[in-house]
Amino acid sequence: MSDEEVQRVLDSINALGDTGDAEGRARRLTELLDQWPDTHRRVREMRQEALAELYDSGNGLTYREIGALLGISFGRVRQILAGETTSAKKQKGPDGE
Known part of the structure; x- marks a missing residue:
């Protein structure tokens, strides 16, 4: 999706x-x-x-290269490829509940 396509989706939601x-x-x-x-x-x-395609089981880009390409950390690339989400952290309040 290009930036223009993303903006159209966001505009539609708005x-x-x-x-x-x-x-x-x-x-x-x-x-x-x-x-x-x-x-x-x-x-x-x-x-x-999409990230798995870029990584191609280690035959494509490295996690660091993918991270640099997308503007995210290599650790986040690893989490995404592993199917890990951060939603549990986001749902907790400041006191951990």
Whole structure:
């Protein structure tokens, strides 16, 4: 996806909350949120597949090269390829709950 494609997706999401009456906005946003976990999971899987293609079982780019290409750390590349997520950390509050 190019940056332009990503921006179109983000603009579409923003439009769900910017147009129509309050009931219509609430319904559309509720539908999006209901589908979000599956959509989010699929986006993560697609990213993992793309990184796996770049890595090619060690025959392609290194973790460091992939990280430099994407602007993320090699450790994060390793986590993505291993299927590790950071969602549990993000969901916890400042006191760990």
